[in-house]
Amino acid sequence: MSILLTEKTRILVQGITGSEGSFHAQQMIQYNTAAPVVAGVTPGKGGQKVMDNVPVFNTVEQAVKETGANASVIFVPPAFATDAILEAADAGLALVVCITEGIPALDMVKVYNAIKNTKTQLIGPNCPGVISPGIGKMGIMPAFIHKPGKVGVISRSGTLTYEAVSQLTARNIGQSTCIGIGGDPVIGTRFIDALEFFKNDDNTEAVVMIGEIGGTAEEEAAAWIKENFDKPVVSFIAGQTAPPGRRMGHAGAIISGGQGTAAEKMKVLAAAGIHVCKSPAEIGATVEKALQGEE
Amino acid sequence: MKIHEYQAKQILREFKVPVPEGYVAFTPEEAVDAAKKLPTDLAVVKAQIHAGGRGKGGGVKLARSLDEVKQLAEQMIGMRLVTHQTGPEGKEVKKILVEQGIDIERELYLGVVLDRSKSQLVMMASTEGGVEIETVAAEHPEKILKEWIDPAMGLQPFQARKLAFGLGLSGKQVSNAVKFMMALYKAFISKDCSLAEINPLVVTKQGDVLALDAKINFDDSALFRHPELLELRVDEEDPLEVEASEYNLNYIKLEGNVGCMVNGAGLAMATMDIIKLAGGEPANFLDVGGGANVDTVRNGFKIILKDPSVRAILINIFGGIVRCDRVAKGVIEAVHSIDVKVPIVIRLEGTNAKEAAQLLQESELEFAVASTLEDAAQKVMQVLKN
Numbered sequence: 001m002s003i004l005l006t007e008k009t010r011i012l013v014q015g016i017t018g019s020e021g022s023f024h025a026q027q028m029i030q031y032n033t034a035a036p037v038v039a040g041v042t043p044g045k046g047g048q049k050v051m052d053n054v055p056v057f058n059t060v061e062q063a064v065k066e067t068g069a070n071a072s073v074i075f076v077p078p079a080f081a082t083d084a085i086l087e088a089a090d091a092g093l094a095l096v097v098c099i100t101e102g103i104p105a106l107d108m109v110k111v112y113n114a115i116k117n118t119k120t121q122l123i124g125p126n127c128p129g130v131i132s133p134g135i136g137k138m139g140i141m142p143a144f145i146h147k148p149g150k151v152g153v154i155s156r157s158g159t160l161t162y163e164a165v166s167q168l169t170a171r172n173i174g175q176s177t178c179i180g181i182g183g184d185p186v187i188g189t190r191f192i193d194a195l196e197f198f199k200n201d202d203n204t205e206a207v208v209m210i211g212e213i214g215g216t217a218e219e220e221a222a223a224w225i226k227e228n229f230d231k232p233v234v235s236f237i238a239g240q241t242a243p244p245g246r247r248m249g250h251a252g253a254i255i256s257g258g259q260g261t262a263a264e265k266m267k268v269l270a271a272a273g274i275h276v277c278k279s280p281a282e283i284g285a286t287v288e289k290a291l292q293g294e295e
Numbered sequence: 296m297k298i299h300e301y302q303a304k305q306i307l308r309e310f311k312v313p314v315p316e317g318y319v320a321f322t323p324e325e326a327v328d329a330a331k332k333l334p335t336d337l338a339v340v341k342a343q344i345h346a347g348g349r350g351k352g353g354g355v356k357l358a359r360s361l362d363e364v365k366q367l368a369e370q371m372i373g374m375r376l377v378t379h380q381t382g383p384e385g386k387e388v389k390k391i392l393v394e395q396g397i398d399i400e401r402e403l404y405l406g407v408v409l410d411r412s413k414s415q416l417v418m419m420a421s422t423e424g425g426v427e428i429e430t431v432a433a434e435h436p437e438k439i440l441k442e443w444i445d446p447a448m449g450l451q452p453f454q455a456r457k458l459a460f461g462l463g464l465s466g467k468q469v470s471n472a473v474k475f476m477m478a479l480y481k482a483f484i485s486k487d488c489s490l491a492e493i494n495p496l497v498v499t500k501q502g503d504v505l506a507l508d509a510k511i512n513f514d515d516s517a518l519f520r521h522p523e524l525l526e527l528r529v530d531e532e533d534p535l536e537v538e539a540s541e542y543n544l545n546y547i548k549l550e551g552n553v554g555c556m557v558n559g560a561g562l563a564m565a566t567m568d569i570i571k572l573a574g575g576e577p578a579n580f581l582d583v584g585g586g587a588n589v590d591t592v593r594n595g596f597k598i599i600l601k602d603p604s605v606r607a608i609l610i611n612i613f614g615g616i617v618r619c620d621r622v623a624k625g626v627i628e629a630v631h632s633i634d635v636k637v638p639i640v641i642r643l644e645g646t647n648a649k650e651a652a653q654l655l656q657e658s659e660l661e662f663a664v665a666s667t668l669e670d671a672a673q674k675v676m677q678v679l680k681n
Contacts, residue, residue, distance in 0.1 A: 078516065113445065238562075
C-alpha cells in the first residue's frame, strides 16, 4: 500500500516535450508498473505522440477528458510553472507534483491560497517528487534505490532523501511512499499534511522526517505528532553548521531573526518523543531500532 | 538579495513611501555638498553597510554644521564598523548617507514579511521602535500587531487603520500612517521583496509619518523579472561567492578547513554537519546541483582551492540519474587539469558506485575512497592529521 500515488493513479506530464520532461517521463514509463503515464501536455504540440504511444495535448483539460489522467507532474520553467499548477488544479486533478525550482515566492503565495480549498493536493515546488516503490514514481528520484515496504519518508530535500532511502534499503527496510515536499518557503504539502496521510495508511508503520534549517514547519509537525500520531517517527535536521542569514541552496533554508535553527528544531522534535538523529549517517540504524522497539 | 539603506529609501521614494531627504556620499567633499542641499541645518551621517546595530557601533552620528559633516565623513568613510551583526572583523564603510534631521515624536516599528506557516504576507507593527523585532517577539509578543494579507485582494485600508489605531496614533497621524502602509505594501509586491523593515518608523512633531531607517531584501527567485535590481547588487559579497554564482554554483564561504563539494543542498548541509560531528570544520557550503558533471566538478575545485584555509576536500555525490562512474571520470579529469595539492576524500553513492570506486582506485591520483557518509567523515579527519 501507499499514499497519494497508488494503483489508481493515471499520470500526465506537463512539459513532456522539454528536455527535462521527456527524460524523466521516459524514466517513469520504465519504472511505473501500476501507475501509468497516460498523457503529456505541451501547449502548441497537441496531436503528437511521444515515447511510442503517449499522446500529447494542448491543454490539461483535454488530456483529462481523453485519457482519464488524475495526476500531473510539472516540468515547466519557473516563469510558467504557477500557470501550469493552476491549470492542473482547474482540471480537477487530485495530485499535482511540481518539480520546478526557482518559482518566485509571491507567485506561490497566490497559487497556494487559490488552490487550498480545492481537491488538488500539490506537492512541491522545488522537490524531487513522490515515489511509491513497486507502484510508480512521479518525479526525478532514482527509482532503483527504493524497495517496497512499510516506512514512509517525508523530506524537504532531494539527494539527502536518496541518502536516507538507500540507508533504509541497505538494511532491508522498504518504503511505503517517499515524498519530497520541497525546499521552498511556500509549498503545497507540509510535514503535517503528509503525516496525516501516513497516519491513515495502515501499511505505514514508521515515518522518517527529514527537515532542514529555516521556517518552523518541523516545530509545528512536532506539536502535531505529539497530539495525533502514534507511529514511530525518526528525524534528521540538516544545517546544524549553517550560518545565520544565509540561504543554503534551497530558497527556504535560511535562519532569519534567530528562527529556524537546527538546534531549536532538534530540541522541539526530541521533546515530542521523536527519535532525532544527530548524524545523517544514523538514519537507517535509528529506523531499524525504532521498528524493533514497536514489536 | 540585500541592498543598502540609501538604495532601499530610493525604492520607497519611487512608490511614494515618505522618507527623509538625503543623499549618498563616497567622499567627505560629497558629504558636504549633500548636507548643503538638505532643508535642515541638522544633518544625520549614516554608514552604509549590510548590518544592523550601526548606531551603537558608531555608524550613525548627528552633525550640527558643515564642518562637522566633513569631520564625521572623514572618520566614517574607510573605517571598519563593528556591530553585533558584522562579527569582530567588522565591515568596511565605503559610503555614507547624509540625511536631514527629523523632529521625532515617536519611534515605531513596521515590517512586511512572508509568514511561512500561513503562506501569506503579514504586516507587523509595534510601538517598540528601534528595538529588534525578534527581541520584542521574545519579550513582549503582545506588543506586535499583525495583519495577514489575502494575496488576491492585497492589503486593505481597514487593515492599515487597525494597525494605525493599534499603535495609538490619532488624527492626521492615522491617515498618514495608512498611506505609508498602503504604499509600502505596493512597493513590496511590485519589487518582489522578501522582507521590508522600517525600524524605526517615526511620527514627527508635525504629524508626518516617515521611514527613518529602511531595510529591504529581494526574492532571488524573482530577480529574472527585475533586471533593474541587479544593478543594485552590492560590493559586500564575498568575491569567491560572486565567482561561484557565475558558474551557476551555490557556494557559501565558511570559516573551517575542509572544502566540501556535494550535489543537492540538503545533502550539502548534511555533509557539513557530519564533518563537524567528526571533529572537523567545513570550509564552505557547495551545491554543484542535482546532476554533477565534469564542468561543474572542475569549477567546484577551482572555487574551493581559491580559499587558502582549505586543507582537505570531501566530495560527496549521490548519483541518481547521473551515473557515479561518469562523476568519477569527471573528478579524475578535473584533478588532472588543475593542480590539486590538498588530499581528496571522495564518496560516490548510487548508480554504478562500485565501478566509480574502481576507477578512482585505479587512477594514479591519490584519492581516499569512502563507502558511507560516516566513513567519509572519518577519512577526512585522518587525512587532516597526516
